Amino acid sequence: MRISARADYAVRAALQLAASRDDEPLKAEAIADAQDIPHKFLESILNDMRRGGLVLSQRGVNGGYRLAKPAETISIADVIRTMDGPLVSVRGIRPPELSYTSPADSLLPLWIALRSNVREILEGVSLADVASAQLPADVFALTNAPDAWVNP
DSSP: OOOOHHHHHHHHHHHHHHHOOSSSOBOHHHHHHHHTOOHHHHHHHHHHHHHTTSEEEEOSTTOEEEESSOGGGOBHHHHHHHHHSSSSOBTTBOGGGOOOOTTSTTHHHHHHHHHHHHHHHHHSOBHHHHHTTOOOHHHHHHTTSTTTTOOO
16 A cells, blocks of 8 residues: 555644644644645645545634544544545455456455455544554554564
């Protein structure tokens, strides 16, 4: 699975909004500066997030962006899907819509298992979990595998 720069920036921007303690909206410039995201790129991302129902925007001197829902109810999967579409696809097709012939028959259940595991992790972690550094125990346990980030 590949996380695009657009999705990574969107998650980081959403986390910045989730970590905001007051109810005041954050300006795009402040988010961009805090997360080292190119401002123009962030504006486009925030517009997509607004259209996707993840953030609200407010115009004016006291304007900016805020999360549209509580951070506890927005999963990392929600943000990635808003930016990039389905979490796992093969050639742009969702695994259940694929068909293979022998000896590749076993690929379909493999892709479905991959999709299931990715969804389980990314749907099970909210913006609030990450913003508070409180990943679910089962997700955090995966980070302790000796080869978790080693190229084979």
